[in-house]
Amino acid sequence: MKSPNCALTIAGTDPSGGAGIQADLKTFQELKTYGMSVITSVVAQNTTGVKSVHHLPLNMLSEQLEAVESDLPIHAFKTGMMADVEMMKVIKEWIQNVKAPFVMDPVMIATSGDPLINEDARIYLREELVPLTAIVTPNISEAEDLTGDKISTHEDMKEAAKKIVHTLGAGAALIKGGHMQGQAIDYLYDGKAMYSFATERIDTKNTHGTGCTYSAAITAYLSQGEELHKAVEKSKHFVTSAIRHSFELGKGNGPTNHWGIREEELTGEFRNYS
């Protein structure tokens, strides 16, 4: 059998299975991508919020990265929760030797409102890691944090995407509009063109892990050699299906359904995107 495309996630955990490493691996699997994972922090969390966090020792982080990289191919990788500057320094050093597209989900705050990264780390992430990315995928508040500009309109979202590429040095920026009013519209700017991806807003509170799932899907498609804007288009489709078929599980914001896209294939429910 031919060897598969391989994707790696470097992120924190979610024992309730909807976000973090667990969401990433489920997404890779659904998209026929061999999934690998390096854990940064063990997070005691569920659909209602974060209870406590344990950061792995730095040597365990670098040894996990080395274990994967020295033995298996990495066709694309993503980062999620990286809680402090020391961890980011280890990851940055490792990235210098890896020739694969880097997808950064600049995780700062969980859907529940709990912070997942400290203040110094936000600055390091912006100045040292964003310039290494193929694409960075902030939601509105993360884009505001990265650019220092308030975002109230769709024009503001597009300006933020341009600033993240031209001023901060990202390869591309995808600004996610899940927290805006009206349709769920995301903007992708790759340094040349601006693309928009729009879907209807699904009336649900069960959006735990949408950001993780979306960026993991982009990573999976890039590992398959898909062009960036096509990878985002297909991933938007994937995450929308996951939200549309999300689960009423737990007492808070329930998780998305990583096999939602399969439900739609079965029922022929595909939607169009622009």
Ligand SMILES: Nc1ncnc2c1ncn2[C@@H]1O[C@H](COP(=O)(O)OP(=O)(O)OP(=O)(O)O)[C@@H](O)[C@H]1O
């Ligand atoms: N209710 C919804 N209906 C349809 N699409 C949605 C909805 N909420 C979010 N999305 C979409 O889900 C994706 C994730 O966007 P969002 O802005 O929620 O990211 P995030 O804030 O990182 O995720 P999270 O809310 O899990 O932290 C985007 O494509 C967004 O447009």
Ligand SMILES: Cc1ncc(COP(=O)(O)O)c(N)n1
């Ligand atoms: C370990 C970890 N990483 C990221 C998130 C963000 O998840 P969400 O997509 O719900 O904001 C999370 N809750 N936990």
